[in-house]
Amino acid sequence: MAMRELVVLGTASQAPTRQRNHNGYLLRWDDEVLLFDPGEGSQRQMLHTGISATDLTRICVTHFHGDHCLGLPGIIQRLSLDRVPQPVAAHFPAGGAEYFARLRHASSFYETAELRPEPVDADGQRFATGVGTLEARRLRHPIETYGYRLIEPDGFRMLPEKLSEYGIAGPAVGELLRVGHLDVNGRRVTRDEVSASRPGQRFAFVMDTGLCDAVYALAELADLLVIESTFLDSEAALAAEVGHLTAAQAARVAAESGARRLVLTHFSQRYAEPRRFADEAREHFDGDLVIAEDLMTVQVPPRRVASAA
Template sequence: MNSLIFLGTGGSAPTKNRGMPSVALNYNGNLMLFDCGEGTQRQMMRYKIHYGKVKYIFISHLHLDHFLGVFGLIQTLKLGGRTEPLEIFLPRGGIKLIEAIVKIPEFVKMVEFGEGEILKQNNFSITTFLLDHNIETYGFVFQSKNKIKFNEKKAKSLGMKGKMFTEIQKNGKIIINGKVVKLSDVAETKRGFKISYCPDTRPSKKTVKYCKESDILIHEAAFLEEDKDQAQDRKHSTAKEAAQIAKQSKSKQLMMLHLSPRYKSPENFEKEAKKVFKNSSVAEDGYIVKFA
């Protein structure tokens, strides 16, 4: 079973209940982190995520609350004798910033990225897009590959054999004895799982476009509508605005994070969001969502 684990759901400053931003995704044995705020390694221990197994770290932007945890994590891994590669993806200027503070061990590979597909593996990909914050900030879209299930009986009756199965998956159709056979004639396609992570941003059209039909939309909600002027000033979103993005993008589920430490309870965030988009909730540290 694959899982999404919320390690830190606070923003700007930690509170007793909320750590700094970080969301772990464990997909098919690939452990990755979206942001790595201060204390992330300790949150991983706390929620039983093996920090030694982390393969990829994606940093959304170079505000301290989103990447300060990288230093400690690298240091601990080094002390533990790590040799397997760890790839850290950062926005432009990130490598210089990290190198100024810590000597990068050999197992760490740092990659600076812009917009577009930044990682493609056999069964999933990671795409980035620009958010609307006060410095260069990116959202991430995790998409697992579609699963194709053949109706073997039907495929064989139409004359399919051997390499034709690979070919039809690649091209969407194939010609057998002069007749066109479409993939949909012989197979069912199960859409892959889509998770979008959008920290630190004003609501934006681009987010709606990139996060279209997400199974899980993780979107910041730093403020409530009553403090909307501050959300605008600091380039953050309100719970209502996060819910509007979920609705417009036709996502299935909204999980909010990065709540400002000034709010004592998440209840009003849920109330406000649910009025616009029913399947809204505030993520708490330690929340786990499992998916097939």
């Protein structure tokens, strides 16, 4: 059975706390397992989740500040230690290729796994995956930073009551799917007549950024939006100065972009009470709100309701 869920490894920002590890997010999406922004301690946090290095198919790094990448050496070496059989793609800002190379070979190890660097260029990029398109867009931060979103293609689902109405069953359904139409009792029945649209699902991952057009583009119609809310609105001026978002800003982005489930994370260590982020966000977003905690699992919402053809 296909599984689509986010597993949170860490939710701190620049400095970890006793309750919050550095960043780290695992996305299970059918046959793909994507690791986003592995900060320090990510390898150990993975042990608590039941997800191992052998599950990984892709690594995505938004930028090369330490809380988003210092877990890379351990993760990369673990791929070889566990002799991961599948190639693992690694996406990161092309301008930070030197940092990636240093982290990749931070210490001596016997490299057996195949890690495929696929850097993101300055204009952003799209990468084909087995489950859809992975898109990267440039964000607004003091260093080169990208957000990511995974977009599943739109599809369709067959309507049993319509198939029954036209007397289509068994192998004939397969033929209809292959050809797009079927002649039944002297009448041509098209696939559109017996199916409904099935909108593809979307996942968006937005870290370390000030407000910019790319934030809204990534968040547009996201079924699951994971977005930083480093500060509360009382520190909005500081957030703008250092290229971060407040909980209120993140919530407004979600509301204006039509996101369905909003996950706030990347909290400054200055705040001891996470409920303050929820209270602030609720003033602007009335959808499904999650305040991320370490080792939490968040399900991708069920598909949007499909319309009849």
